[in-house]
Amino acid sequence: MLFGIDLVDVRRVARALDRNGVVYARHVLAEDEQCLHTDRTLATAAGVAVKEGFVKAVGGRPPGFSWHDFVAQGPGGSPALIDRSLAGALPPISAATGIELTEVRTYTVRGASRDAALARLGEAPGETSVVGAARWGRRHEVIVALAILVTISAKENS
Template structure:
């Protein structure tokens, strides 16, 4: 078992036997990603990123991170849209941030790419429903995400987690 898997077991709040963290990774050649962004131009940017998140991440980061989030929730659910995931201000829950940092360090060590970019992510629509199905959070929990990314050595590397963020009095919106 990797250190990240072990940390996921110990970091998850009030384990119920169901997975508490979903993880996705995307490693792509920087040139290939740059060609896709350039070829798609403004239409690509609008398709992948919401208006609100365009200032928070680059188009390349938005695409790669959302690929990670898609993997984390189990694929593109019926009704999927790229705007199902939206970069938002703020930080992940402290325990999830520690887990993400540890996983990012392991991924950086194996790829040689420092994952120095990051953002928290809100989940919406079909992808949120898929995450809820996989995580099965208690009624007072919210499902959210966070990501780290970086580029170097011809690679763009991204890592994302989707997790149950249990907060006092919080409810999962329906």
């Protein structure tokens, strides 16, 4: 299991959106990930925080990295191990940041980031999938995200 935590200043993302508009949002988020929040700035900031958490979990941006290596699948659907790990990690993170991590999504991990996660976990690429889940929350202009990655064999996936 790999963990990553990130904090994002929403104002920084708002400035990037002001400069580059929809191009920046599309660079970071897939079209269906805009639903992370009804406000485009908050959706993009949440996406940046979550995906930066995943980047930390895989050990950085590997060669061939794309923000679209991590694609939100919607709430729920993550393996029980991830759900328990997320729940166990929440109290100390909330205590340290003063932010409750109330939002949750499951992610498909692919491309260079999938390969980096498998290498970091010592897994062979073959039939193994990498699944991620993230929790995040916001207070004022700060978003905190916790991201967790695990592997699932083809057998477990069926």
